[in-house]
Amino acid sequence: MTAIIEPRRETQVYGEYEVVVLGGGPAGMAAAVAAARNGRSTILVERYGFLGGMGTAAGVTNFCGLHANVHGEIKQVVHGVADDLLSRIDRLGGLNTPHNLFGKTVAQAYDTAAYNIAADDLMLAAGVHVLFHAWASAIVMDGERRVTTLLVETKSGRRAILGQAFIDASGDGDLCAWAGAKFDKGDGQGNMLYPSTMFRINNVDPVRAGEAWKTIPALMLKAEEEGRYKFPRKTPIIRPQKSGIEWRVNLTQLANEHGDAMDGTDAIELSEAEMLGRRQIAEVAGFLREVPGFEKSYIVDIAPQVGIRETRRIRGQYQLTESDVLDCASFDDTIGVNGWPLELHLKGDVEFRWPKIPESRGFNHLPYRMTVPQGLDNVWVAGRCASMSHEAQSAARVTGACFVMGQAAGIAAHLHLRNASVDVKDLQSRLEHEGAYLGKDVQ
Template sequence: MPQKSIQEPAREVPLYGEYEVAVLGGGPAGIAAAATAARAGKRTLLIERYGFLGGMGTAAGVTNFCGLHGNVHGEHHRLVQGIASELLARIDRLDGLNKPHLILGKVFAQAYDTAAYKIAADDLLATHKVDILFHALGAGVVMTDERRIDALMVETKAGRRAVSAGIFIDCSGDGDLAAWAGVPFEVGDEDGHPLYPSMMLRLNGIDPVRAGDAWRTIPQLMEQATAAGTHRFPRKSAIVRPQRSGIEWRVNFTQVAREDGHAINGIEPDDLTRGEIEGRKQALAAFEFLRTVPGFEKSYIVDLPPQLGIRETRRIKGGYQLSGEDVLGCASFDDSIGVNGWPIEAHVPGDVVFTFPPIPESRGYNELPYRMLVPEGIDNLLVAGRCASMTHEGQSAARVSGACFVMGEAAGSAASLALAGNRMPRDIAVEKLQEALRQQGAFIGRGQAVPQGL
């Protein structure tokens, strides 16, 4: 049955501003892209739907940086440097950064306080003189030429506004800007099913002495509760780890599915609505179970985040699609703009399955090619973050915050080089981009010495 529609009258849309670079989305990729472009002297605007930065890391309550580190021949190193180091230093000065902790005994992740992340990101962008437009939802594009975006339309409290720019960078996570411009994309696996989303929560009131290393014992307690029939869990793998204070822990037991068992689709409005409600139900059930765990008896929910944690929606088609084979084979690329040290993290029905490159035999990281940021068909657009050009398996690894920082910094640098040379982003000299990234302190592989320390 054809969908009913309403004809919207034509209207004049006020121009919010004219910029050299406009970035849609304020997650790790957007933060890095905007800060890098502005630091290079380009008039830059960052547009964000919420009133704060951080993307899924704050809006979905992830509270944990994954992919900053890598296991290089059995030794741990922080591989993601550059603009990410500036942000981490600011979070640390606010006493909001945990020491890195081991995941599955193989790779480090690093937790943070969400309030500190928000404040640190504000300060980073202010330092580099980025203009920010909060509470602005991208709504479409204007194109008088099928290969060039003239303006991005955004919805604000003051109504619809237009933003014009020489180069646009899509860091929306969902590939919204690219899709509006007609860039081809894929969603999910070969059957169109994306990774499962999760609803995070944070608990307070934990007795850290009695809780101890509860994350080691909770999986067995879950098995016992399942066998006894007292609790049911949507997935086997659980994340229960302390934040910096010790009395506050982050929790993720959830895996949000549709009635048919497949993952909620984060670009379908009805799916998102059902997913938010189901996610909160699962979070409550996880909390009720945790109250039976020693040290958690008097705990309480201190935060359910503003939105469901989406892992995968659209992935644009660019000059190269990073694959699962690239991740597990620790691939190298002539046009590398940084590296990813996170393994394939497959959210399969009822479980989370990690697949690592050989450790300690391999170097433990793959390079990320510039081509994955350059979409097909549009001349003044770059795409960075989890919606960049990757296969389903490749995205299962390189979607995490570490790789997003890498892609964002490269996109911001590429935009500034393209503008300076009056070129399209796809036509810049990659060697100049790589040199610029090295000078900014980034580690791009390509024979460069591996950064020391964590």
């Protein structure tokens, strides 16, 4: 037997909202807050019992893309809703000072518990209705271009959420794919960015460890040459959290039996990836105990889920490209900027490709059109599943760009409901009024 026929059923309506947002990562949070602040009844649907997306569920514990190297000067270039969240995390003592990366940019670590609490407070303050532990499973449409209902599975049973405008911030483009939107996966030959499983270790001696991230690559190479370890990839990302005794570790790479990146939309591969990630973590943690300052370290936390970097990318009215990122492209319909380089997680390693720094302004505009799926009238897409090429997605999938796209999508949904269309100039004006930076002042 390969299939069954389910009986017809009546599904209880959970509620009716003007704006329905699927996915509680940075894009979904920003979208929901932006829509609610513009007076729209808004629900944010999240599969877990907390917000933050890959930043919490996958244990990233690091904001990337909030800053850019602007003609040699590091500046924060993502503002608006992002600032409201950052200030809340900071008040809870959970925000690190931005740390240098490769001498070209910075990233900003945070405590996941503080992030969770701050995100809740941000939603409550904006008047967003949040539905946790709700797994989106299907949609209902009125014709071929208009979504009317999101169906979710909950502990209370299957429920229907009715909406007038929908924002797909699911990461995997689930809602758009169910609605029939065209999408791409990988580089055109099936190769996607490899996932990782993040973990944190505790009981590190911060004085003896020092700047261990500089010495660990050579120690890894020596251990492999001696035949004692074989690492999933070459380039480690190992940095301290705010306490100094706790460090985050990103050194796994999850491949299927063919050596290709695990597919986060394939239930079987996703399950296999979870166990593979934990096996790799046990090996890496053993190696780290050989590093000075890490001798007594232990695994304090493994992320609740695999860190997925790329699955579906929905085809929008414009697809951001690799050259857009590297050439710091400008767009008339800019909704904000991306200052992160290409970060390609390839087989066995990580490859960074940068704009010309410090000669360039170090960021590209993100056009509104990349959030508008082809063929759908009342749906927007924001986050790593937005309209980008495989290479461009490796840059604009990070937190900063997700905040940008989400806030714009939330305001766009509001404008669409008011005017049956979105005037880009009006959208840009509202974004700037609400604190967003559009990057129009730097060439």
